Amino acid sequence: xxxxxxxxxxxxxxxxxxxxxxxxxxxxxxxxxxxxxxxxxxxxxxxxxxxxxxxxxxxxxxxxxxxxxxxxxxxxxxxxxxxxxxxxxxxxxxxxxxxxxxxxxxxxxxxxxxxxxxxxxxxxxxxxxxxxxxxxxxxxxxxxxxxxxxxxxxxxxxxxxxxxxxxxxxxxxxxxxxxxxxxxxxxxxxxxxxxxxxxxxxxxxxxxxxxxxxxxxxxxxxxxxxxxxxxxxxxxxxxxxxxxxxxxxxxxxxxxxxxxxxxxxxxxxxxxxxxxxxxxxxxxxxxxxxxxxxxxxxxxxxxxxxxxxxxxxxxxxxxxxxxxxxxxxxxxxxxxxxxxxxxxxxxxxxxxxxxxxxxxxxxxxxxx
Ligand code: GDP
Ligand code: ZN
Numbered sequence: 394x395x396x397x398x399x400x401x402x403x404x405x406x407x408x409x410x411x412x413x414x415x416x417x418x419x420x421x422x423x424x425x426x427x428x429x430x431x432x433x434x435x436x437x438x439x440x441x442x443x444x445x446x447x448x449x450x451x452x453x454x455x456x457x458x459x460x461x462x463x464x465x466x467x468x469x470x471x472x473x474x475x476x477x478x479x480x481x482x483x484x485x486x487x488x489x490x491x492x493x494x495x496x497x498x499x500x501x502x503x504x505x506x507x508x509x510x511x512x513x514x515x516x517x518x519x520x521x522x523x524x525x526x527x528x529x530x531x532x533x534x535x536x537x538x539x540x541x542x543x544x545x546x547x548x549x550x551x552x553x554x555x556x557x558x559x560x561x562x563x564x565x566x567x568x569x570x571x572x573x574x575x576x577x578x579x580x581x582x583x584x585x586x587x588x589x590x591x592x593x594x595x596x597x598x599x600x601x602x603x604x605x606x607x608x609x610x611x612x613x614x615x616x617x618x619x620x621x622x623x624x625x626x627x628x629x630x631x632x633x634x635x636x637x638x639x640x641x642x643x644x645x646x647x648x649x650x651x652x653x654x655x656x657x658x659x660x661x662x663x664x665x666x667x668x669x670x671x672x673x674x675x676x677x678x679x680x681x682x683x684x685x686x687x688x689x690x691x692x693x694x695x696x697x698x699x700x701x702x703x704x705x706x707x708x709x710x711x712x713x714x715x716x717x718x719x720x721x722x723x724x725x726x727x728x729x730x731x732x733x734x735x736x737x738x739x740x741x742x743x744x745x746x747x748x749x750x751x752x753x754x755x756x757x758x759x760x761x
Contacts (some may be wrong), residue, residue: 394454395444398623399437399469401601407433407453409441410604412621418444418451431456435600435625436469436557463500464636466600466627468559474506477562477571480516480524491686493561494533495646499638507534507552509560511567514539527680531648540570550575553605557623568626568722575605575624600625640694647687649679663691 397411399419407420415648420441422433433439438457445451459469474497478490488510492563508528513521530728536552549571552558560568573579605622640663645649650664650672658669665688667673676684 394440394442395451395696396457397439397441398602398754399433399435399439400603400623402433402435402437406438408601409439409451409453410602411441414444414446414719416446416449417597418449420451420453426453426456433466434462434469435602436471438470445614461501463497463559466502466559466561466625468600468625468627470557470600471501471625472556473500473504473552474559474561475509476506477509477511477560477568479512479564479566480510480520482512482515483565485520485524487561487682488686488689491683492690495638495690496636497561497655498646499636499642504559505533507536509571510535511540511571513537513544514542527683540567540574542681543574546574550605551626553622555622557602557625559600559625559627561627572603572624572626576603579603590720600627637697638690638694640691640698643687643691643694647683649683650687653678665691 395411395413400410400417405421407422408417408590409420410417418441420439422431423442426433433453433456437459438454439453440457441451442454443450443452461471462469463471463474476490476493476497478493494506494508499687505634510516510521510524510719521537525537528535534552536545536548538549540546555577560571562568589648602623602625605624638646641661644654644664653672653675654662654664656671656674657667658666659667662670662672664670664672672679729735
């Protein structure tokens with residue numbers, strides 16, 4: 394059986410690349426997979442069958458187990474996420490950058506995302522150095538590039554070498570431009586940055602893995618890529634679609650806060666207003682934008698958690714259990730207004746039934 398990687402999963406059709414065949418084929422999923430509702434996503438490793446090399450088609454017979462799975466965008470078996478941001482056009486937004494970092498750290502635990510700052514050609518070197526000085530000491534790999542001039546691209550290429558990488562970030566920061574730079578034959582359509590809003594238009598509608606022509610030996614010094622390099626562009630998605638973490642989850646995604654946490658008086662300290670908080674006592678050691686981002690994200694998470702609690706309380710108070718503890722059934726408790734309405738309906742139904750019976754009797758009488 395031949396194994397391949399799904400490069401694109403779109404509208405029930407799949408583009409599958411097989412190293413073994415050295416070809417990319419158009420595939421459909423075998424009926425059994427559809428019946429069993431096996432999801433096949435970009436990045437999935439699959440077994441292919443019924444290969445027709447001349448027509449460039451095959452059938453997906455099975456999906457192999459996944460190493461991991463991103464939900465936004467839905468891509469399987471990701472080695473690394475590269476958060477792409479720009480210093481200008483759209484304007485640098487520290488909260489947005491930290492939001493992306495936190496989101497992808499939660500999505501792929503154990504794999505720190507990389508931070509790629511594009512458009513270095515339109516930023517001052519002191520501004521770029523300031524950003525680098527915030528994120529590098531926290532353990533993030535920061536690569537500063539320009540998809541227009543090509544500066545810094547050698548380093549990006551070496552970071553991509555032999556891996557499956559996902560470029561994530563707001564639209565307009567240059568994700569498609571970076572992929573086009575890496576493989577000019579792709580001609581990905583570029584979005585135009587809306588100068589007024591400073592926000593790019595969503596141009597990509599599904600995620601696809603693009604094979605990069607990164608030759609062995611082109612990677613970091615002494616490193617030879619054994620695997621091809623694959624890069625996925627991601628469709629623009631709304632921030633509202635991101636998973637909302639619990640308040641205490643947010644904190645663990647800020648390495649500089651985690652480092653101070655041991656000194657806090659209370660183990661459940663959220664580092665916002667608490668007395669005896671070691672984070673608050675050491676705020677001068679934290680980049681102000683980072684603490685601002687933390688505060689915003691944790692406050693959002695608290696509001697979300699409260700909403701979730703209230704909603705589940707409402708659901709609980711809206712049902713009652715009848716029929717005893719063991720054999721009880723949950724029935725909705727009706728509000729006064731609804732109960733009145735339902736009583737009326739009941740009465741109406743009785744009346745209707747009486748009329749119907751009268752009609753029936755009348756009919757029968759005629760027949761006789
Ligand atoms: P995406 O939405 O993240 O894929 O962004 P695009 O690749 O579509 O780029 C958005 C706009 O930014 C386009 O007009 C690009 O030409 C421009 N752009 C991309 N990279 C750079 C860069 O490094 N420098 C400058 N000055 N502009 C860039
Ligand atoms: Zn604290």
